[in-house]
Each structure stands twice: as structure tokens, then as C-alpha cells.
Amino acid sequence: MSYDIAIIGGGVVGTAIARELSRYDLKTVLVEAKLELGDESSKGNSALMCSGVDVPAGTLERRLVRRGYARYCAEAPAMGLPIRKVGAIVLAWTEEQEGSLNKDLADARENGFAAEALTGAEIYRRWPHFGPGILCGLWQPDEAIVDPFSTPYAYARDALENGVEIRRAWPVQRTEPLAQGWRLHGAGGQLDARCVVNAGGIRGDDVDALAGYADFEIRPRRGQYMILDKSARAIHDVIAMPAPTPTTRGILIAPTIFGNVLVGPTAEDVTDRDDRRVTQDGLAQLRRAIATIAPALADQPVNTIFAGMRPATQFRDYQIIPRLAQRWLTVGGIRSTGLSASLGIAEHVAGLLIPALFDAPRKANARPIAVPDLSETSQRPWQDASRIQCDPAYAEMVCHCERISMGEVRDALASPLAPATLGGLKRRTRVMFGRCQGFYCGARVQALLDDRAAAR
Numbered sequence: 001m002s003y004d005i006a007i008i009g010g011g012v013v014g015t016a017i018a019r020e021l022s023r024y025d026l027k028t029v030l031v032e033a034k035l036e037l038g039d040e041s042s043k044g045n046s047a048l049m050c051s052g053v054d055v056p057a058g059t060l061e062r063r064l065v066r067r068g069y070a071r072y073c074a075e076a077p078a079m080g081l082p083i084r085k086v087g088a089i090v091l092a093w094t095e096e097q098e099g100s101l102n103k104d105l106a107d108a109r110e111n112g113f114a115a116e117a118l119t120g121a122e123i124y125r126r127w128p129h130f131g132p133g134i135l136c137g138l139w140q141p142d143e144a145i146v147d148p149f150s151t152p153y154a155y156a157r158d159a160l161e162n163g164v165e166i167r168r169a170w171p172v173q174r175t176e177p178l179a180q181g182w183r184l185h186g187a188g189g190q191l192d193a194r195c196v197v198n199a200g201g202i203r204g205d206d207v208d209a210l211a212g213y214a215d216f217e218i219r220p221r222r223g224q225y226m227i228l229d230k231s232a233r234a235i236h237d238v239i240a241m242p243a244p245t246p247t248t249r250g251i252l253i254a255p256t257i258f259g260n261v262l263v264g265p266t267a268e269d270v271t272d273r274d275d276r277r278v279t280q281d282g283l284a285q286l287r288r289a290i291a292t293i294a295p296a297l298a299d300q301p302v303n304t305i306f307a308g309m310r311p312a313t314q315f316r317d318y319q320i321i322p323r324l325a326q327r328w329l330t331v332g333g334i335r336s337t338g339l340s341a342s343l344g345i346a347e348h349v350a351g352l353l354i355p356a357l358f359d360a361p362r363k364a365n366a367r368p369i370a371v372p373d374l375s376e377t378s379q380r381p382w383q384d385a386s387r388i389q390c391d392p393a394y395a396e397m398v399c400h401c402e403r404i405s406m407g408e409v410r411d412a413l414a415s416p417l418a419p420a421t422l423g424g425l426k427r428r429t430r431v432m433f434g435r436c437q438g439f440y441c442g443a444r445v446q447a448l449l450d451d452r453a454a455a456r
Contacts, residue, residue, distance in 0.1 A: 006193035033171035044308020068344030223265025224282035259376030401434020
């Protein structure tokens with residue numbers, strides 16, 4: 001099989017690039033090593049859509065985050081992706097932190113970001129549940145929360161609908177340079193491409209090494225999280241975080257688009273990029289953050305705990321490296337801002353390749369797609385009487401905690417790019433994500449998945 005472009009990696013960045021390239025008259029394929037798209041760093045993050053105000057000035061990261069944010073706000077709703085601007089407050093307890101926030105405020109104003117300084121008194125008037133000792137804060141009203149699971153799926157569905165081929169469970173094992181491009185060898189055979197885009201995420205340096213490149217090293221950074229029950233949302237409905245340090249943005253407390261409250265992440269450098277353990281020390285850090293920022297949340301029930309992995313490198317900025325003469329483009333070191341920057345990165349990548357390598361016209365029209373809106377405030381199928389009248393399966397509850405119906409699970413299993421694993425089905429529908437974490441519905445959901453697999 002021969003293609004113009006092969007994208008390696010099906011996370012939020014790889015799928016965004018696939019979506020962008022689907023707008024051009026190109027033959028593109030995306031290959032993902034795992035059974036599910038978005039099954040590495042893209043499934044374990046803070047689910048924030050950042051405007052770029054807290055990204056270092058003058059960096060490629062800030063430029064692409066800012067562009068990605070603007071595009072997401074404009075394009076996501078039509079794809080069914082929810083976004084809610086809840087705003088963020090960055091808090092200072094010390095004079096040193098106050099000085100840092102003053103510099104950040106000046107930078108924000110100079111670069112056209114929305115930001116406002118708040119005194120401690122103003123902060124406590126707005127958020128009386130915050131812990132004691134806050135001197136001041138920086139209010140950033142444009143920061144938002146989104147659905148991190150549906151986003152890469154929506155990008156991939158869009159790319160597929162508009163002509164991109166997607167291969168899952170296709171790890172690239174070896175590369176072979178050709179006169180005009182590369183031959184990729186994988187478990188499913190081989191394919192030729194006139195250009196390769198490496199969006200390998202947490203394994204991006206390994207993918208580059210297959211082609212003989214070693215410009216950066218992935219230094220995995222684990223972040224542990226805690227998800228509080230939906231009762232916590234009545235107490236806390238803003239993104240709250242400490243003033244950042246040179247190495248980390250710190251542990252934040254934020255609402256989620258699904259109606260919960262998220263606490264995290266920690267920042268732990270690890271050697272094993274698959275080490276997603278939750279540790280006693282990590283949980284203690286999360287508890288201390290609650291005690292400091294919002295002690296009123298300390299007694300709220302915990303729904304689940306998990307850890308994500310960020311593809312940090314030895315460099316502070318993104319490592320987007322075009323090797324156009326060799327027809328290999330690396331998109332590496334996309335750390336915690338990858339969700340926010342994804343559409344900006346995709347646009348940047350397309351601009352590097354077109355027209356430098358491909359004189360490809362833009363397609364006249366794109367075929368639209370929409371994925372289910374899983375946000376807490378959307379109208380769900382069980383609330384839609386007309387939908388239930390047409391199909392009673394939308395009134396048959398499978399997951400009572402999250403109110404997920406048989407119809408929704410059935411639709412997900414029958415959809416293009418259908419989930420192949422239980423984790424994929426959970427992220428596609430939110431089934432088993434509620435208070436009981438699948439204790440009630442887990443066996444039935446697994447049986448539905450198994451039946452679907454047997455029917456294929």
C-alpha cells in the first residue's frame with residue numbers, strides 16, 4: 001500500500017493532524033500501535049482547554065496553544081464536543097508568589113490575554129470555601145473544561161469520514177528509507193509513504209530512533225489524579241491552582257465537564273513510561289492540595305484515582321522538527337498542553353508540508369461528523385421522550401450512576417472506529433465511570449462488548 005503521508009500515533013495530536021490533512025487532496029493513513037485511539041497520554045490529563053496565558057512567552061508552545069484554543073472554541077461545538085469557560089484563579093500565599101503573578105499579569109496584558117488581579121478579600125468573597133492565607137490571585141476568565149476522551153475520537157471520526165485510512169493495533173516495528181519516502185514495517189504488514197509524521201507521544205523518541213534520529217529524549221512524567229463525586233461540584237466550580245514554579249504548574253482543583261471535581265496532577269519523573277501506578281505519596285500530595293486550596297472538599301467521596309503520563313523531554317518547548325529533505329517530520333515533546341494545542345499543532349504541521357512537499361489543493365467541502373455530547377449539562381438520550389418513543393433502548397439503563405442507556409452502548413459498539421476494549425467503551429460512553437465504578441453494571445457491559453466481538 002502506498003500513501004502520500006503516514007502519521008504514526010493516534011493520540012489527540014496524531015488524530016488532529018489526520019483531521020487537518022483530510023482537508024487536502026492527499027492519500028493519508030494513520031497507524032496506532034494500540035487497539036484504541038487516545039489510549040496513552042491522551043486518556044490521562046486534566047481535561048482543560050487552556051488559552052495559552054500561562055504558557056511561557058515567545059515559545060512555539062504558546063503560539064500553537066493559542067491557535068489551538070481559538071480553533072477548538074470555534075470548531076468543537078459542531079462536532080458535538082462540549083466546552084465550558086469556567087475560568088481559572090491562580091493563587092498566591094507568599095510575597096514571592098505575588099511577585100510572580102504580577103509578572104504574569106503584565107505579560108497577559110501585553111499579549112492580549114484576558115486577566116485580572118484579585119485581592120485576597122475579593123477571592124474569598126467569590127469563593128468562600130478556599131483555604132486560609134491567600135494574599136491575592138490572577139483571574140483568567142477564558143480557561144475552559146472539555147471532554148478529553150471524545151476529542152481524539154471526534155478528530156479520528158472526522159478524518160475517517162473525509163478519506164483518511166486508520167489502522168489500529170499496527171505498531172511500527174521497523175522503517176526503511178526509500179528514494180522518495182519511507183517503508184514502514186508493522187505487525188500488520190508494510191506500507192510505503194512519501195512522508196512520515198511522527199506523533200508518537202510518550203514513545204516519540206523510540207519512533208524517531210527507528211529512522212535514525214535522536215534529537216530529544218522522552219523523560220516520562222507521571223501525574224496522579226483524584227476524581228471527587230458529583231456532590232463536590234456544588235462546592236467547587238472553578239479551576240483553582242497555585243502560582244506555578246519553573247518545573248510544574250502545580251496541583252489544581254477543577255470541575256470536569258462530566259459534573260465531577262478533579263484534583264491533580266502530581267509531577268513525578270519516572271523511568272518507566274508505562275508506570276501508571278497510584279502511590280500513597282501521590283495521594284498524600286493530592287490531599288494536601290485539597291487542604292490548602294479548598295478544605296471544604298476534604299470530606300467529599302472519591303469516585304476514582306488514576307495516573308497519566310506526560311511526554312516531557314529535556315527541552316521546555318515543543319520539539320516539532322521538520323526534516324523535509326528526508327521526508328520525516330517529528331512532533332515530539334507535546335506535554336500537558338497537547339489537548340489545547342492539538343488543532344494548532346495540526347495546522348502548523350500541514351503548513352510545513354504543504355506546499356513544501358505536496359502541491360495538494362484543499363478540498364472544496366468537508367463532510368461533517370458529530371459525536372455524542374457526554375457533558376453533564378447536555379440533554380441525554382434518557383431525557384428525550386421523542387427519541388425513546390422511536391427506540392425504547394434509550395430508556396433501558398445499563399449504568400445507573402451515569403445514566404447510560406442500552407441504546408448508547410449499542411450505538412458506540414456499532415459505530416465507525418468501534419471500541420475494541422472495555423476501557424475504550426467506557427471512554428466512548430462514560431459507562432462504568434460513576435460512583436460504583438462498574439460494580440453494578442460491569443459484568444453486563446463486558447458481556448455486551450464480548451457479544452459484539454463475537455458477532456464480527
